[in-house]
Every structure is written in structure tokens, then in C-alpha cells.
Amino acid sequence: DAKTTQPPSMDCAEGRAANLPCNHSTISGNEYVYWYRQIHSQGPQYIIHGLKNNETNEMASLIITEDRKSSTLILPHATLRDTAVYYCIVRVVNQGGKLIFGQGTELSVKP
Amino acid sequence: DSGVTQTPKHLITATGQRVTLRCSPRSGDLSVYWYQQSLDQGLQFLIQYYNGEERAKGNILERFSAQQFPDLHSELNLSSLELGDSALYFCASSVIGTGGFNEQFFGPGTRLTVL
Numbered sequence: 001d002a003k004t005t006q007p008p009s010m011d012c013a014e015g016r017a018a019n020l021p022c023n024h025s026t027i028s029g030n031e032y033v034y035w036y037r038q039i040h041s042q043g044p045q046y047i048i049h050g051l052k053n054n055e056t057n058e059m060a061s062l063i064i065t066e067d068r069k070s071s072t073l074i075l076p077h078a079t080l081r082d083t084a085v086y087y088c089i090v091r092v093v094n095q096g097g098k099l100i101f102g103q104g105t106e107l108s109v110k111p
Numbered sequence: 112d113s114g115v116t117q118t119p120k121h122l123i124t125a126t127g128q129r130v131t132l133r134c135s136p137r138s139g140d141l142s143v144y145w146y147q148q149s150l151d152q153g154l155q156f157l158i159q160y161y162n163g164e165e166r167a168k169g170n171i172l173e174r175f176s177a178q179q180f181p182d183l184h185s186e187l188n189l190s191s192l193e194l195g196d197s198a199l200y201f202c203a204s205s206v207i208g209t210g211g212f213n214e215q216f217f218g219p220g221t222r223l224t225v226l
Contacts, residue, residue, distance in 0.1 A: 041222075043113060043115070043203070043220055044201070045217070046214045049214070097142055097159060097161075097166070097205055097215070099144075099146075099215060101155075103153060
């Protein structure tokens with residue numbers, strides 16, 4: 001079972017920041033938080049990952065709380081092309097490289 | 112384009128038949144993963160291969176099997192197909208098989224329809 005909890009859906013206005021929350025209260029000390037997204041029925045796309053520090057790349061920022069029990073993915077200037085299902089995943093380190101996907105958050109970016 | 116290729120893109124077949132899905136990982140990636148995405152089950156991990164050897168198994172049915180060849184491409188074989196096997200099948204690849212960081216690159220998927 002997925003170790004994360006996400007809201008099923010969110011809306012965001014185009015050009016505004018999209019903040020997608022994720023709860024992972026049972027995360028272990030050596031587990032990473034990954035974010036992927038899936039646009040329509042395309043293959044999931046890696047966005048960002050982190051262990052305990054905040055991370056930023058060209059796509060997004062990842063804010064992880066100090067207790068690591070939750071995180072927020074931030075898309076700073078959402079566009080219509082960011083409309084997708086966003087998956088927050090906790091990497092189960094000792095069970096190989098598999099990713100366990102939950103239900104994700106369906107983000108709708110509206111004009 | 113993730114660099115992972117999957118063939119065919121679409122496959123329509125009948126119940127009881129057998130099909131083979133093919134995946135070519137990104138150049139240099141040693142691990143291949145197979146996932147199934149159906150409307151009622153979401154994205155489910157099926158199986159992982161690393162450098163030709165099975166590394167992890169998920170919710171893969173006994174009617175399904177996979178292998179990874181010396182050139183690192185992988186095939187997923189689905190037999191005795193049932194209506195419920197209709198789904199999107201994704202292949203993903205990554206450089207390493209274990210460890211904390213494991214960015215997986217997904218292919219475009221094969222849409223299987225069983226009639």
C-alpha cells in the first residue's frame with residue numbers, strides 16, 4: 001500500500017503557484033520523497049525528490065517539513081500544460097527500486 | 112521523450128490469447144520495471160529486472176511473465192488473457208537497481224484491449 005496521502009483534486013489559476021500537499025507520517029529515516037506526474041495517459045514523469053532538505057529544480061520546488069511527516073510540491077507559475085495527476089511517493093529502500101503509486105492529486109490549471 | 116521505447120503502442124486481442132509487450136530502456140540503464148495501470152487499480156508495480164536478473168516482484172499474476180535479455184531490452188508476456196487484463200502497461204528504466212535515489216524514466220506505454 002502507498003504510504004502517502006494526497007487530496008484527490010485541486011484547482012489552480014494559470015500563472016499562479018500550485019501548492020500540492022502530501023502526508024507521509026510513517027516515513028522512515030532513510031526513505032526519500034519522490035514526486036512524479038502523469039499527463040493524461042502518458043507515462044509518469046519524474047519531477048523532483050528529496051530526503052530532508054528543501055529542493056529546487058527547473059520544474060518545481062519541494063518543501064519537506066522538519067519532522068519529515070509531510071511535504072509540499074510547488075509549481076511556481078502553473079501553466080495549462082501542468083494539468084496532470086501528481087503522485088507523491090515514498091521510496092521503500094529495501095524493496096528494490098519499485099515505486100508504489102497512490103491515487104495522486106489531479107491538478108487542473110484553469111485560464 | 113524519456114528515451115524508453117515500448118512496442119506496440121496499441122494491442123487488441125481476444126480472451127484466452129497470449130501477447131508480448133516489448134521495452135527498450137534508456138541507453139546505459141540496467142534496471143527495467145513493468146507497471147500496469149487500470150481504471151480500478153491505478154498504477155501497480157509488476158516486476159523489476161536488473162542486468163538480466165529478476166530483482167523484485169509485485170502484484171504480477173502467474174499468467175504473466177517477463178525477462179530481460181543480454182542487450183537489456185525486456186519483454187512482458189501475458190497469457191490466457193482475460194477482460195480484466197485490459198490496461199495500460201508501462202515500462203520504466205533506471206540506472207541503478209537499489210539505493211536511495213532511483214529516478215525512473217517511463218515509456219509511453221502499451222494500451223492492451225482484451226475483447
